[in-house]
Amino acid sequence: MIKTYTGITNIIGDIAELDATGVAFGELALITNPSGESTLAQVIRIDREKVSLQVFAGTKGLSTQATVRFMGHPMQVRFSDQLLGRVFTGSGAPMDGKPPLESAPAVEIAGPSVNPVRRVVPANFIETRIPMIDLFNPLVESQKLPIFSEAGEPFNELLARIGLQAKADIIIFGGIGLKFDEYIFFRRTFENGGVMDRTVMFVHTAADPVVERLLVPDLALACAEQFGIRGKRVLVLLTDMTAFADALKEISVAMEQVPSNLGFPGSLYSDLASRYEKAVDFQEAGSITVLAVTTMPGGDVTHPVPDNTGYITEGQYYLKNGVINPFGSLSRLKQLVIGKVTREDHNSVMNSMIRLYARALESKKKISMGFEKTETDEKYLQYGDLFEQRFMDLKVDIPLNQALDYGWQTMAECFSPQEVNIKRDILEKYWPKSTSEASAES
Amino acid sequence: MNDGNSITGVVIGINGNMVTVEVTSGKPMQNEVVYVHCGQDRLKSEIIRIQGNIVNVQVFEDTKGIKVGEPVDFSGELLSVELAPGLMGMIYDGLQNPLRKLNNRDGFFLVRGQYLPAVDLEKKWLFHPKVKPGDTVRAGSWLGWVQELHYPHMIMAPLDLIGTAKVKEIQPEAEYTVQDTVAVIEDTKGRTQNIAMLQTWPVKKPIKAFTERIYPRELLATGIRIIDTMFPVGRGGTACIPGPFGAGKTVLQQLVSRYASVDVVIVVACGERAGEVVDTIYEFPRLVDPKTGGALMDRTIIICNTSSMPVAAREASVYTGITLAEYYRQMGRDVLLLADSTSRWAQALREMSGRLEEIPGEEAFPAYLESRVANLYERAGLVQLRSGDMGAITMIGTVSPAGGNFEEPVTQATLKVVGAFLGLSRKRSDERKYPAIDPLDSWSLYMEHLHDDLNAQLDPNWVEMVQQIARYLRESAEVGRMMTVVGEEGISIDDLVTYLKGEMFDAAYLQQNAFDAVDASSSIERQIKDLKLMHRAVVTSFEFDTKPKARQFFANLQDAFYQKNYCALGSDEYASYQARIEELLASGSPA
């Protein structure tokens, strides 16, 4: 049953209120201005007759005489294989000049959680050929992982590079608050990478209304879920989730909710989690891997958006000064693949190299403060430089095993085997023979 | 109690997961369970505020689709769990719905409005009576038992029984379902009651059918060296693990859930990642519980309300967990309750408080946050049951402070009530020094309180030994700080030695490799042995003529200790590293 009302009583921020009955919580409505323009809106609060609508296109220019038509269902997305190769806006309308998918079945967005017992333990290593990822923080199929980035870093390039390298069956891209040229960059990358025919893009640009940002992750993830339960290995790319969180903030302010931190609603954690938790490895079906960009306002990782994100995702890649920082970065699923599907020495190499690099930075700091350089410092400094050249530089593009060999070589060039804290059996097997003899204890 | 049928009400407002209901007749009660209709579905909810005939309920499900005018059914009951044989090894959601059964029925996704009995109602259990007609019983008295996996599961007189009652009838040894009557009791007023193995208990109320609470008097061995040695948790005590994201709270709890020497482990995955539970679900059936030889899963109950599941049920999940823990404690079991993360539970309180438009406190948490946290941890403890047996709940909760800053309300409220603070540091986890418990910041009240017990149970000088090493650790850190200011050249060789000793203790004792079969867990027997040797290395005075020589010496010594960690106690390799350490100690110390 579709009901239509004329007239809006209150407009606060991007929330419109009117009196209506028989309306369901979460229901979708179409608001049409007397001028003929229309926008979608969603019911976000009901208090007896008073219904509050979150207006996706924003309330700018919204007339109190607009008509409101309740659709009888929540927000949906049309799903079929025909989605592949297509580009849609943040509200799901075609953006590529092709017709909408009207005949495809409608699927509810922001649907229920996967039953945890229906998940399996992820076990597939995704090789990206970026040593800072593969060696130190490997990406695992079904992982949810953001790139924490300061402004001006090449986060979109990194996202696109990992996206292409991941060899997923389906790529679903969600752009939130993108600049137009960023959108073109991604589209070109997918086209030139030969993956556009298995890609779906939902694009909200900076020119679009702020509230529409809220829909992008849900649309993208609802599609991903449909492909996933049909056995596909889906990769979802979202950029920038901070723009998404900012939209949440605007709505909560308009709803007069008590903010918990820097104006963000107390539900920020749950709001982000309900999106990221869509990442899954299904028992007897496909998987959804979610890679996202979270820009850090002011480069501050304790800002509520990166902070809450870090508490939700399974690690993060921390992009700073053009490199993936080994300390802030973490892949929490790494232990599921390291030494299991990757080489047995992987864990030892990873831990020792990081520890040594941390120590190298200490030496560097010490020297920069004008202290005497000891013999020990000398070794660490040499190691630190090699580490940065051979592993951290984003231009390095090598497979994991090569990176591991390189790791042993680098350690052996600088240290004796006693200095690296590695289990003996692994040391004996992998420590480069020639250098170990040369540097053996006298 | 209400007569549930006489109350009626309708929905008049929906705000997120809070629904406002107008009561059209009858008298509701606070925390009563109600069912809000949503089309065909009936959504479980709880009354959280009553103002005249207007009540606010928190809905334990997605509220999408609810309309004004929909009817609300009142149950007359408080939010409760089912207590019966068959709980062990189960995986529940926050409201005790068995997730495996829901999966068999509903498939990939959790369908709202679907509730199932917590235990198998058909299964027959061999009941062994323990009482005779005429015996006097009180709340929680053991009337009989059934074998549940590896332990006898006591069938108890109703936990809410007031005063005493007499056993009128008791069924003979035979097989019964959990709903069959196994006994009939008569209270002092002559009222009789049929007793089945299944009883229910309201989750927000502590079970207190015991004589007294007792201060912990022994260590709970977790297998984690830095905890057991430096910051011990008493059996029946409480501890919290605050730490920034990714510092290792969950991994630490998972290790403890595997290796702690207890009878029952209850894991409450509260508002965290579903994937983390999956690990446990897959691994535990395959791992062996050294205590019983059975599967680790057999001693475990998982309550799983992960971050994308409804927020109100998240709040309930912690109470569901502690109530199950109390139930097993009543059987004289030694229970470990792990909650990850209590901050998500506190946030659930905050979200609801916001919707109720209560006056917000710091960071918008409600003013009653502190008392709620205290009430929760207070439900843990060592108790003496009326039978004289002892039962214990040890509770360890993680805290996820915003921005990793411990000065926030949940951490602060928790620190006031727990017996041990195992604070994880970002710096240590960044440096991959796991477990990232900060050895200088953390504390345990049990170290002092259990002083005599520890020395009696572990080693006559245990506490003194630990404290002495801890002092070295502090001094070492002090020297480390000094070195950053004055450089290595600015400190004496003796200071450097102190520094290196601290570093060695840290790297080769406090740190532990969670992913190595041997190093992942260290028995108390082993910790005593390893610590004594380490203690000797730390207190021995060494003399070196140059700093590089000192460094080289400690590199070798530390490496020997480190390698020893990977060798099984009693193995030849273990012995050979021990000999190597002895040799080094002899060579380095002045004759």
Ligand SMILES: Nc1ncnc2c1ncn2[C@@H]1O[C@H](COP(=O)(O)OP(=O)(O)OP(=O)(O)O)[C@@H](O)[C@H]1O
């Ligand atoms: N003891 C350990 N040994 C080795 N690695 C560890 C250890 N503890 C943690 N880690 C590493 O750190 C990662 C994060 O740990 P964990 O998931 O326990 O963090 P957390 O504190 O629970 O974070 P959050 O608050 O976000 O849930 C793990 O996936 C693992 O890679």
Ligand SMILES: [Mg+2]
């Ligand atoms: Mg965790």
